[in-house]
Amino acid sequence: MRHREARAVTLHDVAREAGVAVSTVSRALSNPGRVSPRTRDRIRAVAQRLDYQPNRIAQALPSGRTQMLALLVPDITNPHHFGLVRGAEAQARAAGYTLVIGDTQESPELESVHAQRLGSVVDGIVLAASRLAEADLHALASRRPVVLFNREVDGFPGVVTDSADGARQIVQHLVALGHRSIAYLAGPPDLWTDGVRWRALSTHAERAGVGIARLGPFSPTVDHGAAAADVGLASGATALVAFNDLLAIGVLRRLERLGIAVPGRVSVVGFDDVFGSDFCHPPLTTVTSPVDQAGRTLIDLLLGARADRQVVLPTPLRVRDSTGPAAPAAATGGSGGPRTPSPRS
Amino acid sequence: MRHREARAVTLHDVAREAGVAVSTVSRALSNPGRVSPRTRDRIRAVAQRLDYQPNRIAQALPSGRTQMLALLVPDITNPHHFGLVRGAEAQARAAGYTLVIGDTQESPELESVHAQRLGSVVDGIVLAASRLAEADLHALASRRPVVLFNREVDGFPGVVTDSADGARQIVQHLVALGHRSIAYLAGPPDLWTDGVRWRALSTHAERAGVGIARLGPFSPTVDHGAAAADVGLASGATALVAFNDLLAIGVLRRLERLGIAVPGRVSVVGFDDVFGSDFCHPPLTTVTSPVDQAGRTLIDLLLGARADRQVVLPTPLRVRDSTGPAAPAAATGGSGGPRTPSPRS
DNA sequence: GTGAAAGCGCTAACAA
């Protein structure tokens, strides 16, 4: 990096200019009260005049504290994480910390590398939807405080959105609309949330006596919604529950292109209530996710500003136009009438 | 932050364990070749066994280099920045740097604070759509390399998307469809891109002999699209060009709610081609923006990996369904026939 | 090829 850098003004420069010792300058700036008002003011004036900026790296060395916190997300382009980032950033700043955001590209290896590197730089780490093995998690936590978002691991503080209850609400909603056969378009199986959603969905479906199948897994992106839609359709289910909104939106796009009426012929539900789920076509019924609050709470947890260690956030179902009464008869497969789709994958 | 931290393994620990001096360990680990193969291997084995992790803060103090780069965006929840973040992150990592992302909340003050704080921590800064005064920019740049995205300032390297050409394409497209009266729904006036877009739009409109008005300014978010739509409609224009896609999507939503046909009654155009602009209703005609590439190029510029210093990225217009032939007569205002809207703001 | 020692800029004992 070619760049002529002005030599930074240091404490020494200020001390020399003010005719005092460096330690006095240090105190005057960061520990006032332990220095006489006169010298304090004089020093501050000099610092101001010289445009002194403390070197945060040097400050961090003795204390071991950088006043920086890290937030690692699997995919920064997933709108689901916006609120998380924003909430965490706000709370971190309020507490005097700078938030560092990292993208792990849905890869456990990258997550590990990132966390390792950041481990010696930040004062604490938030892992969102972590894919790290428990052993790695513990290793990390032995160096720095670690909190988890949407992953439950014994001994780790964290916050989760109540996916299981969201799943319950979905089933209840669909059953009320007369659906007798549901397909779950699964997400990545190594995601904790995928397991929780599927288990809750199947439990409640069985309890209600309606058929449910797990299809996929699919990458949780809009692009992979087409494949998911086709498989879902072929299953004969009258309601498609996608792992997340991105996938659901992709499904909706495919169905629209195919000329399949939603919710006339098939209902579609997502998880997360992301940006776009209210203006896609038709607007998506989905489980909301208070990510902003999650972000703030995670930082509080990290900073030890809360008494509790495990926070579960409520996730009310938001009913929009992508769900409706079950079609009287499933047209697919020509079998005339709803049937339980055969499990796949 | 309560947390029992395992005392980190240091170079000294490794040195003692291996029976050599710290300087030798340092060399063996970061400057091999300057140490005999035998001791090198032995030292590495010890380091591995002890799970030694270099303290990056301590590494950074003597060198002044942290191997971290910062990217400051005005609003991390604006999908326009996703690609930017992703491209920059990838390129930074490829070059051995860690990218730190900061959200300035569309505030020059916050941008300044953030940049100041990060200034002593990172090796370089990317400012996206910066609102900083030129003096502040120069002050910052005297400490660390600074590159700009979508803001042109003399003496600063950077990349801009070709908004002016995008505007030209929009006007050409609308004129070809028979529109004679266009309204620009302006964004924040302190944004460099807002000025560029408006100037190019008005220049080309005048050149083509069609009326154009600047309305607003509006906050560039979906939520503010309703107000923009109402004002745009009242102006009598047959085509609404929004400052960006977020605003355009908000306009679309409002028009749909109002039962106003798009593009039957009014055409709508945006800038950026963000996530969602292809599945909103109707899909939005917009000026694309190669943000991924921009992100990568910005990092290259920052690291001095390119010969040029000013990069202009092409922005082809993507025509979707939100634009169509001008309505034969504007129904608003009952004046019967298109007219030039009166300028506002 | 390896070790000793001097700093990087700051904080925090400890003295005065």
Next chain:
DNA sequence: TTGTTAGCGCTTTCAC
């Protein structure tokens, strides 16, 4: 109240 000094963990001369 203020100054002196010893580190924080690492890199980098400079000797040997």
